[in-house]
Amino acid sequence: MSEPTMSGAPRRRTWQRDAVRDALGERDGFVSAQALHAGLREAGSPIGLATVYRALADLAADGAADHLQVEGEALYRACGSSGHHHHLICRSCGKTVEIGAAEVEAWAKAVAAEHGFREAEHVVDVFGLCSDC
Amino acid sequence: MSEPTMSGAPRRRTWQRDAVRDALGERDGFVSAQALHAGLREAGSPIGLATVYRALADLAADGAADHLQVEGEALYRACGSSGHHHHLICRSCGKTVEIGAAEVEAWAKAVAAEHGFREAEHVVDVFGLCSDC
DNA sequence: TTGATATTGAGAATGAATATCAATACTATC
DNA sequence: GATAGTATTGATATTCATTCTCAATATCAA
Numbered sequence: 001m002s003e004p005t006m007s008g009a010p011r012r013r014t015w016q017r018d019a020v021r022d023a024l025g026e027r028d029g030f031v032s033a034q035a036l037h038a039g040l041r042e043a044g045s046p047i048g049l050a051t052v053y054r055a056l057a058d059l060a061a062d063g064a065a066d067h068l069q070v071e072g073e074a075l076y077r078a079c080g081s082s083g084h085h086h087h088l089i090c091r092s093c094g095k096t097v098e099i100g101a102a103e104v105e106a107w108a109k110a111v112a113a114e115h116g117f118r119e120a121e122h123v124v125d126v127f128g129l130c131s132d133c
Numbered sequence: 134m135s136e137p138t139m140s141g142a143p144r145r146r147t148w149q150r151d152a153v154r155d156a157l158g159e160r161d162g163f164v165s166a167q168a169l170h171a172g173l174r175e176a177g178s179p180i181g182l183a184t185v186y187r188a189l190a191d192l193a194a195d196g197a198a199d200h201l202q203v204e205g206e207a208l209y210r211a212c213g214s215s216g217h218h219h220h221l222i223c224r225s226c227g228k229t230v231e232i233g234a235a236e237v238e239a240w241a242k243a244v245a246a247e248h249g250f251r252e253a254e255h256v257v258d259v260f261g262l263c264s265d266c
Numbered sequence: 267t268t269g270a271t272a273t274t275g276a277g278a279a280t281g282a283a284t285a286t287c288a289a290t291a292c293t294a295t296c
Numbered sequence: 297g298a299t300a301g302t303a304t305t306g307a308t309a310t311t312c313a314t315t316c317t318c319a320a321t322a323t324c325a326a
Contacts, residue, residue: 010303011303011304012291012292012293012302012303012304013292013293014291014292014303014304014305016304016305016306017304032282033282033283034281034282034283046306047305047306048305048306048307049283049306049307050283050284050285050305050306050307050308051304051305051306053282053283053284054284054304054305069202069203069204069205070202071202072202072205072207072281072282072313072314073281073282074205074282074283088244088245088248088250090250097248099244101240101244103236103240104237104240104257107234107236107237108259111221111232111234111259112221112259112261115221115230115263116263116264117221117223117259117261117262117263117264118261118262119261119262120259120260120261121259121260121261122257122258122259122260123256123257123258123260124237124255124256124257125255125256126241126244126245126250126253126254126255127253127254127255127256128245128250128251128252128253128254129250129251129252130248130249130250131249131250143272144272144273145271145272145273145322145323145324146323146324147272147273147274147322147323149273149274149275150273165313166313166314167312167313167314179275180274180275181274181275181276182275182276182314183274183275183276183277183314183315183316184273184274184275186313186314186315187273187274187315205282205283205312205313206312206313207313207314267326268325268326269324269325269326270323270324270325270326271322271323271324272321272322272323272324273320273321273322273323274319274320274321274322275317275318275319275320275321276317276318277316277317277318278315278316278317279314279315279316279317280313280314280315280316281312281313281314281315282311282312282313282314283310283311283312283313284309284310284311284312285308285309285310285311286307286308286309286310287306287307287308288305288306288307289304289305289306290303290304290305290306291302291303291304291305292301292302292303292304293300293301293302293303294299294300294301295298295299295300295301296297296298296299296300
């Protein structure tokens with residue numbers, strides 16, 4: 001029998017994974033794997049690109065990071081709140097605000113049910129220009 | 134002064150563009166450029182891949198097609214309603230329902246304003262399993 | 267019909283993301 | 297603390313979607 005609540009990820013702790021987690025946490029908004037890797041290298045870290053991709057994928061799988069696709073690129077961000085939430089993102093500087101939206105959750109569920117759809121998930125993100133841009 | 138209502142696109146009519154528009158219209162859900170091209174070739178059309186990409190980009194720019202990014206792939210769909218709308222998409226068979234959502238529009242605008250964001254746009258799509266899947 | 271030019275398409279080029287695989291580092295165990 | 301077993305790393309090759317190039321061609325207005 002499988003145990004859904006058990007984290008099936010026996011992850012070893014390495015300075016590389018810590019570096020990626022830390023670097024991601026220091027960023028305000030969403031970053032690409034490429035950009036994060038470039039930043040780490042600039043800061044003197046010899047970490048490899050493939051490792052950054054893997055670390056980010058793991059963080060996302062563990063629920064420690066959010067990710068979204070923009071213009072054919074995957075962007076990641078350290079997760080503040082642990083539960084389900086959405087984002088308000090500045091399309092100029094990348095500044096991001098995490099937002100909860102009970103109304104939207106309810107709406108999505110209702111719309112799905114209305115059309116006979118089950119197991120509904122949704123993608124909801126708001127893009128704009130923040131007060132500093 | 135610019136004229137936002139004027140179509141700044143002096144497009145020439147070619148059988149290739151018509152073929153892409155028609156093929157897209159015949160599909161139920163979202164399709165990738167690659168898939169659409171493969172379908173056209175299978176149907177005997179000698180149309181080139183680059184042309185399909187260009188035609189789809191033009192349709193999207195002209196507001197005749199919607200597009201969204203899934204797993205690093207751009208997907209297109211012929212637009213039913215001309216105005217702003219969202220989608221309810223079956224993640225199994227791709228069946229898509231266009232949905233309007235005044236409540237969500239209002240919510241997005243309110244959330245953006247609340248945090249000092251201007252020129253807010255939003256991405257709202259619901260994925261689920263339709264009644265046939 | 268003709269001329270100006272937008273469009274096409276085969277293939278090259280780009281760029282993000284993943285696979286490969288030997289060398290290395292982490293963890294539990296003794 | 298030493299050691300074996302194995303997950304992880306990283307330089308590089310590879311895949312794959314998308315865009316670019318540019319000569320040949322088709323479209324549209326005159």
